[in-house]
Structures are given as C-alpha cells and as structure tokens.
Amino acid sequence: MEAKLRTAVTLFEAFKKEYDSPTCDVDKCTAMLNTLKLRMTEFTSLPPFSGPASPTMQQELMLAREILEHAALLSIRMRDIPAFERYVAQLKVYYNDFATALPMSQRQYPVLGLNLLRLLAQNRTAEFHTELELIPPALHDANIYIKYPTQLEQYIMEGSFNKVLNARADGLYSREGEYFMSMLTETVREEIATCSEKAYKSMSAEHACNMLMLPTLPELSAYVEQRGWTMSNGLITFKQSSDKVLELPSMRLIHETLSYAKELERIV
Amino acid sequence: MGATEKKGEGKADEPKAEDEAKKKAEAAAAAAAATKREDDRLLVDVPAQVALIERSAATKDPKAQNRVLRHSSAIRRKLTAQAVRNAIETFIPEGHPLKPLLATAAAKVPEKPPPPAAAGAPAAAAAAGAEMDVDAQAAEKRTAVCMEVEAYICVLLTTLLIDAKLLDDAAAVSSAAFARVQATNQRTLDAMGAKVYFYYARAHELGGKLASIRSALLRAHRTSVLHHNGLGQVVLLNLLLRNYLQHSLYDQADKLVAKAGFPESAPNNQLARYLFYLGRIKAVQLEYSESFSCLLQAARKAPQRAAVGFRLSVAKLTTIVQLLMGEVPSRSALQQRELEKPLRPYLQIAQAVRIGDLAHFKHVMETSAALFHADRTHTLIVRLRQNVIRAGLRNINLAYTRIPLESIWHKLKIDRLEDVECIVAKAVRDGVIDAEIDHAAGVLISKEVDDLYATLEPQLAFHKRTSFCLNVHNDAVKAMSFPPDAHKGDLEQEEAKRKERLREEAELAQSLAEEDDDEF
Numbered sequence: 001m002e003a004k005l006r007t008a009v010t011l012f013e014a015f016k017k018e019y020d021s022p023t024c025d026v027d028k029c030t031a032m033l034n035t036l037k038l039r040m041t042e043f044t045s046l047p048p049f050s051g052p053a054s055p056t057m058q059q060e061l062m063l064a065r066e067i068l069e070h071a072a073l074l075s076i077r078m079r080d081i082p083a084f085e086r087y088v089a090q091l092k093v094y095y096n097d098f099a100t101a102l103p104m105s106q107r108q109y110p111v112l113g114l115n116l117l118r119l120l121a122q123n124r125t126a127e128f129h130t131e132l133e134l135i136p137p138a139l140h141d142a143n144i145y146i147k148y149p150t151q152l153e154q155y156i157m158e159g160s161f162n163k164v165l166n167a168r169a170d171g172l173y174s175r176e177g178e179y180f181m182s183m184l185t186e187t188v189r190e191e192i193a194t195c196s197e198k199a200y201k202s203m204s205a206e207h208a209c210n211m212l213m214l215p216t217l218p219e220l221s222a223y224v225e226q227r228g229w230t231m232s233n234g235l236i237t238f239k240q241s242s243d244k245v246l247e248l249p250s251m252r253l254i255h256e257t258l259s260y261a262k263e264l265e266r267i268v
Numbered sequence: 269m270g271a272t273e274k275k276g277e278g279k280a281d282e283p284k285a286e287d288e289a290k291k292k293a294e295a296a297a298a299a300a301a302a303t304k305r306e307d308d309r310l311l312v313d314v315p316a317q318v319a320l321i322e323r324s325a326a327t328k329d330p331k332a333q334n335r336v337l338r339h340s341s342a343i344r345r346k347l348t349a350q351a352v353r354n355a356i357e358t359f360i361p362e363g364h365p366l367k368p369l370l371a372t373a374a375a376k377v378p379e380k381p382p383p384p385a386a387a388g389a390p391a392a393a394a395a396a397g398a399e400m401d402v403d404a405q406a407a408e409k410r411t412a413v414c415m416e417v418e419a420y421i422c423v424l425l426t427t428l429l430i431d432a433k434l435l436d437d438a439a440a441v442s443s444a445a446f447a448r449v450q451a452t453n454q455r456t457l458d459a460m461g462a463k464v465y466f467y468y469a470r471a472h473e474l475g476g477k478l479a480s481i482r483s484a485l486l487r488a489h490r491t492s493v494l495h496h497n498g499l500g501q502v503v504l505l506n507l508l509l510r511n512y513l514q515h516s517l518y519d520q521a522d523k524l525v526a527k528a529g530f531p532e533s534a535p536n537n538q539l540a541r542y543l544f545y546l547g548r549i550k551a552v553q554l555e556y557s558e559s560f561s562c563l564l565q566a567a568r569k570a571p572q573r574a575a576v577g578f579r580l581s582v583a584k585l586t587t588i589v590q591l592l593m594g595e596v597p598s599r600s601a602l603q604q605r606e607l608e609k610p611l612r613p614y615l616q617i618a619q620a621v622r623i624g625d626l627a628h629f630k631h632v633m634e635t636s637a638a639l640f641h642a643d644r645t646h647t648l649i650v651r652l653r654q655n656v657i658r659a660g661l662r663n664i665n666l667a668y669t670r671i672p673l674e675s676i677w678h679k680l681k682i683d684r685l686e687d688v689e690c691i692v693a694k695a696v697r698d699g700v701i702d703a704e705i706d707h708a709a710g711v712l713i714s715k716e717v718d719d720l721y722a723t724l725e726p727q728l729a730f731h732k733r734t735s736f737c738l739n740v741h742n743d744a745v746k747a748m749s750f751p752p753d754a755h756k757g758d759l760e761q762e763e764a765k766r767k768e769r770l771r772e773e774a775e776l777a778q779s780l781a782e783e784d785d786d787e788f
Binding site: 096097129130132133134137138140150154158160192198201203207249253256260263 | 515516518553554555647650651653654657683684691695696697703704705707708724727731734742
C-alpha cells in the first residue's frame with residue numbers, strides 16, 4: 001500500500017508541476033490525470049470503503065481530495081462543465097463527511113465558490129441556494145470566495161445588472177472563473193433583453209448597446225435579429241405583445257363546471 | 269397516602285404480594301416529608317403503566333398502550349432514578365442481554381436533590397427501594413419480559429439519562445433498544461417502537477452525533493415500510509428529515525421526500541412536523557407559495573395550546589416566506605398570545621418590507637442578526653432585500669402616473685442611479701408594477717389599472733375556493749369512522765325494506781302498463 005501511495009504522490013507532483021506552469025499543456029495534463037485516477041482506484045480507504053481503516057487512510061484521503069480538486073479546476077480550463085459538476089459532487093463527500101477527519105483544504109472554498117458561480121451562470125437558482133445553505137452562514141460575508149457569488153446573486157435578483165458587469169472587472173478568479181463569468185454575462189444579457197421587452201416600447205440603439213453590454217453596432221443588430229426585434233433609424237422597437245383579446249377558456253370552464261356538477265351530485 | 273393505596277388495591281390483576289411490597293415501601297417512606305409522596309406514588313406508577321402495556325400487548329388492543337404513551341410527558345417530569353432502577357430490577361429478568369447495560373446506566377443517574385426540609389428522605393427512600401427490590405424479586409421472579417415492556421423501560425431510562433445530561437449513556441441505551449426493536453417483527457410493538465426511535469435520535473442529536481445514525485435510520489425506515497408499520501414509518505421519516513435539515517442537506521432531504529411516501533394514516537402531530545420540514549425545504553428552493561401552503565397546514569395541524577416552540581418556529585418561517593411571496597402577513601398572526609414577544613424582530617422586518625424602507629430593513633437585520641442566525645432564517649431574510657425595494661417601487665407606482673427615475677433613486681435610496689433603470693425594468697418584467705419606461709425622457713410612466721372584473725381573475729378565485737370547499741367536504745367524509753359491526757343489525761331491516769320497495773315498484777309498473785293498455 002505504502003509503495004502504491006508513493007508512486008501516486010510522485011505522479012501527482014509531476015502533474016502539479018505541469019498544471020501550474022504558465023505554458024500548461026492541457027492534453028498532457030488530462031493524460032496524467034487519467035493515470036492518476038486509475039491509481040486512485042487502488043486506494044483502499046476511499047469512499048465508499050468498508051472494513052477497517054488502513055494506516056495510510058488519512059494520506060490517501062488527502063491525496064485523493066487534492067487530485068479531485070485539481071481535476072475540477074482542470075475541467076474548467078477544458079470547458080467541460082459536466083465533468084466539473086461530477087468532480088464537485090465527489091469532492092463534497094470529502095468536504096462534508098470527512099470534515100472532522102481531515103484538515104481543511106485551502107482550495108475548498110474556491111472550488112465551492114466556483115460551483116456556486118456555475119449554478120448562477122446556468123440560472124439554476126434553486127440549486128444555488130441549496131448549495132449555499134451547506135456553507136456556514138458566518139462565511140457568507142467573511143469568505144471572499146463565497147461572498148462573491150452571493151453578492152452577484154443578490155444583484156441579479158434585484159436587477160442591478162450593471163453591478164454584475166463591474167464585478168466581472170474585479171476579477172476574483174483569474175483563470176478559472178473567467179469562463180463562468182462570460183457564461184454569466186450571457187445569462188444576464190438574456191435577462192436584460194426580456195426585461196427591456198416588457199418595460200420599454202422602443203429604445204435608442206446606443207442605449208441598447210450600453211444596456212446589453214454589446215460593444216459594437218453590428219453585434220447589436222445581430223442580436224436584435226435573433227430576438228425578433230426591429231431596428232430602424234437607430235431606434236429599436238420591441239415586438240409588442242399586442243393587447244390580447246380576452247378569450248374565454250371554454251374547455252377549461254366546461255371541465256370545471258362538470259366537475260362541480262359531479263361533486264355536488266355526490267353530496268346531495 | 270390513602271389515595272395511593274386505593275389505587276394499588278383497585279388493580280385487580282396485580283398480585284397480592286406486590287401490594288404488600290408497596291405498603292411496606294410506603295410505610296417506610298411515610299416517615300419522610302410530604303414532598304416525598306409524589307415520588308413514592310411513582311414507585312407505584314411505573315408498574316401500573318407496565319401492567320397496562322402488558323395487557324395491551326396480550327389483547328393486541330393498542331388503546332391501553334396509547335394511553336400510557338399519552339401520559340409519558342407527565343411521567344417524565346416526575347420520574348426518579350429510583351423508580352427506573354426498581355422497574356429494571358423487577359421487570360427485566362436475569363440473564364436478559366440488556367440487563368447489565370441498563371442497570372449500570374441507571375446506577376449512574378444521581379437522585380434529584382431533595383428539598384432541604386426532607387434531608388432524611390433519600391436514605392429512607394433508598395431503604396424502601398432496596399426492601400421493595402427484595403420483595404418484588406421474591407414475589408414476581410419475572411422470567412420473561414415482553415418486547416413492549418422492555419422498550420418502555422428503555423424509553424424511560426433514556427429520558428432519565430437525557431434529563432440528567434448523561435448523553436453518552438443515553439445514546440448507548442437507546443442504541444441497544446433500537447437494535448432490539450429492529451430485530452423484532454411485532455405489530456403490537458409499533459407505537460412503543462416509534463418512541464424508541466424518537467429517543468434514539470434525540471439522544472444522539474443532543475450528543476452531537478446526528479450524522480452517525482443516518483444510515484441506521486434509513487435502514488429502519490425501509491424495514492418499517494416493508495412491515496407496513498405506518499407509525500414507525502412517519503416517525504422515522506421525520507427524524508431523517510430533521511437529521512438532514514440540521515446539517516443543511518436540503519438536496520438529500522428533497523430527494524427523500526420525493527421518493528418516500530407519507531402514509532395517510534399518520535397522526536396529526538407527525539403530519540404537522542412533516543409539513544414544517546417540507547415547508548423549509550421548499551422555502552430554500554424558492555418555491556415560496558408551496559412552502560407557504562405547507563407551513564399554513566402545519567400551523568393548523570399542530571396542537572393549539574401546547575407545543576409553543578414548534579408553533580413559534582412555524583410562525584417565524586411563515587412570516588418570512590409570506591414576505592418573500594410579496595404578501596404582508598397579518599398583524600394578528602404576529603401577535604398571538606404566547607408568541608408575540610419572540611416574534612417581535614420578525615414584526616419589525618415585516619414592517620420594513622411593507623413600507624419599503626431599505627434603511628430600516630438594514631437596521632433590523634443588523635440588530636437582530638444573531639437571532640436570525642440562531643433561527644436559521646438569516647439566508648432567507650437576506651433574500652428579502654429585493655422585496656423591500658419592490659414594495660417601495662409599488663407604492664411609488666400607485667401614487668404617481670409619471671415620475672423621473674432620479675426621484676425614484678432618491679426615494680428608495682438605491683446605491684447608484686444607473687441601477688435604477690434596470691431594477692425598475694426587472695420589476696416590470698416580474699409583474700410587480702404595471703408601467704413603462706421612457707428612456708429618452710428618463711421617466712417611469714404608470715399604466716392605468718385595468719378593471720379586475722373584466723379579466724378571468726374572479727373566475728379563478730372562485731374555482732380555487734370552490735375546489736377547496738369540495739375537498740374539505742370529501743376529506744370530512746373520508747375521515748368519518750364507524751363502529752365496525754354497526755351496520756349488521758340494520759341489514760335485515762334494510763333487506764325487508766328493499767323487498768317492500770321492489771314490490772311497490774313492480775306494482776306501480778304493472779298499473780302503469782295496465783293504464784297504457786287501457787288507452788289503446
């Protein structure tokens with residue numbers, strides 16, 4: 001067991017070196033990661049384990065946790081979101097169930113923060129809050145990695161979309177967060193577009209560029225086309241939801257009335 | 269003293285010898301001060317309860333057992349270590365696997381400190397107890413104990429240990445009892461087993477070992493489903509949910525609720541608990557209206573006088589969820605008799621949201637932050653910020669037909685002017701206000717309010733209420749219970765009536781046919 005662990009550690013050291021180097025070769029990293037994962041399967045004390053704990057349990061768990069953390073970060077670099085989701089799910093076992101057995105990982109909150117950012121970017125608000133509940137409330141304001149996504153969520157909910165954009169400029173996550181932030185910008189743009197449709201009759205192209213965070217006019221016109229708006233003379237007109245004629249939902253009414261009749265029949 | 273003796277004699281099924289023992293015990297204790305009498309009666313009380321349980325187990329009639337369980341909280345208040353020790357000695361036979369564990373655990377519990385007036389009492393009581401043990405063993409010599417009684421004694425001991433803060437022992441005893449109950453498949457054990465499950469979880473929760481029993485509870489839940497043990501099922505389901513929610517594992521809790529059904533026959537108290545947990549889960553997942561209806565039902569199903577703590581938790585959560593839905597809770601809900609004082613911070617929050625005063629809201633949040641953290645409502649209250657802004661926006665929208673965005677910025681005290689436009693736009697999209705923004709002029713123009721009665725809204729409300737009434741009626745019909753054989757007596761009568769009716773109908777038909785014939 002000792003020997004296996006040692007080979008895994010040396011392999012991981014090599015992986016980390018490659019991963020941290022500025023000229024990181026993603027394919028090489030992936031190949032190394034795959035062998036590492038194979039090595040991990042030989043560890044006996046990883047969850048779900050049964051039977052007595054081996055003497056090297058703690059080291060095995062720590063190493064596995066670190067490998068998974070790196071794997072999660074790497075999967076963001078490769079823009080493989082499902083893989084990221086899987087690694088985070090695996091990591092949560094280490095963060096929650098082994099919280100007392102292992103020393104705290106310094107990457108725990110960055111990874112969890114990235115996960116929160118991902119949920120936000122994918123507009124999965126319910127899951128976002130479910131995940132947030134798992135993090136001690138004291139850290140919501142204190143830990144910068146957690147505070148960042150929580151703040152963003154509040155901005156989005158109240159509609160301060162500009163602040164979201166500015167927060168992006170702050171750039172807490174240098175490399176990994178960037179991808180999610182651009183995803184988030186997309187999501188926010190969609191939000192703004194649907195809001196504008198409802199709140200404005202028309203809008204100047206200049207202002208629209210500003211609001212939708214689109215840098216140039218051609219990009220704007222492409223977007224306008226995509227949403228089915230019309231643009232003429234530098235003025236965007238949103239497709240008006242023409243005043244709907246009040247229509248009687250006859251089928252529903254018939255259905256309801258029949259059900260009342262049936263119920264009353266049963267009572268009388 | 270007379271009352272207790274009468275009680276002992278009144279029990280015809282108890283052996284004479286035990287009565288003798290009691291009399292001796294009481295005679296010895298009579299020397300003690302009057303306050304001691306209460307405890308002495310308990311020396312009698314536990315065997316009486318045990319007798320009830322035994323009878324119920326033998327006749328398979330759950331009523332007597334339920335009576336014992338109903339009294340359990342009253343007994344818990346008066347329970348003494350001596351009473352439990354005596355019960356263990358008397359009712360658990362020698363060589364029983366649990367006996368050594370129970371005896372050592374019970375021995376650790378200190379007697380409650382006697383009031384100073386009765387300084388000599390403990391010695392007398394102990395002497396009485398010892399004397400009684402000897403007599404009881406000689407007289408009864410229980411060679412076997414039924415599972416129900418064993419479970420009951422374990423529950424008593426666990427509560428005693430919890431009250432004495434001996435949490436590790438409580439956990440050990442309850443775990444042993446849990447394993448014993450699990451190994452037995454007996455329907456008469458259901459009610460008592462549920463109690464054992466509950467105290468098992470309670471002892472571990474107080475000892476901070478909640479996470480470690482999760483899989484045991486899940487296993488027990490599965491078993492009780494397979495055994496059609498409805499009561500055990502609901503109790504275990506609630507324990508599991510509580511377990512998950514204590515650790516904020518909302519995801520797991522939600523999945524459990526989705527997979528595990530809730531039996532319809534559950535008692536109201538358990539149902540109320542379940543609905544409360546459900547309301548919590550839904551609130552976290554932003555499904556506010558579902559959460560609200562769950563919480564409302566929980567409040568209605570909960571006991572109306574007792575269970576103040578539970579009602580308080582429900583009221584707190586309900587207030588927040590209602591605010592999150594954009595409704596303002598009624599003042600009377602926040603000023604119920606016993607709950608008014610602890611609910612005051614929540615009242616302040618509700619007021620801040622109603623007026624739409626962001627500064628006041630922030631102030632309340634800061635001053636009561638510790639309380640909200642303790643209530644675990646803080647994360648929900650943080651979400652209220654946007655509702656505060658929107659409430660303010662709605663007020664403005666109602667008051668003005670046309671207002672510059674800059675004035676809105678001033679009125680609502682939003683951080684930056686650029687944000688105002690987006691915030692307003694989002695409020696329009698979400699249907700909070702019905703208005704339009706003119707960017708060039710920088711104003712918000714309110715649209716005229718439509719006549720509500722020209723829409724389908726009243727019809728929808730009518731349908732909602734009608735279906736509610738019909739549901740109430742149907743539930744009431746379903747809930748009616750009838751004595752099992754009551755209809756049999758009427759059966760013959762009914763049969764006779766039916767024949768009579770048939771005959772009449774036949775006659776009528778015949779006469780009609782004849783009339784028809786006559787016409788042609």
